[in-house]
Amino acid sequence: MSIAARALPVESAGNPVLALQQHLQHKGRGELAAAVTLPARPGVFAPLPDELHPGLKQALQARGIERLYSHQAQAWAVARSDQDLLIATPTASGKSLCYNLPVLQSALEQRSKALYLFPTKAL
Incomplete structure (x- = not known):
């Protein structure tokens, strides 16, 4: 079954990148070694x-x-x-x-x- 077909947590339903990250962190088998979220920077x-x-x-x-x-x-x-x-x-x-x-x-x-x-x- 593909990741897209699986039920995803409600908090990530609107953000496919976050949904994939959460899936790999919580249900993956070592596929995700690390996840880093960088703070937003104002544009120049x-x-x-x-x-x-x-x-x-x-x-x-x-x-x-x-x-x-x-x-x-x-x-x-x-x-x-x-x-x-x-x-x-x-x-x-x-x-x-x-x-x-x-x-x-x-x-x-x-x-x-x-x-x-x-x-x-x-x-």
Whole structure:
């Protein structure tokens, strides 16, 4: 029987990650060696770049994005200076804006095209 099909504790019903952790800690057979919960940290923000195309600013603001995370602003600056860039941040930290904003900006400024290549399998 899969973990998803088993009854999970009520307190973890809304959080599948917590449910799996609790299952492995309490009913697992040594599958979980350790679990560490890190405290939340406040985000570090930067204003939207002044040179960002007005249409992009408007689209971001329409989605409630009034500022960038610091890593997004740093990625913008590096990408706009034609340097290579490597981003490594946790899941759901906004990496997509790190590459999409410069690509969209270039498309709007120069009527350029972009080709996105992604692996079809997780590494």
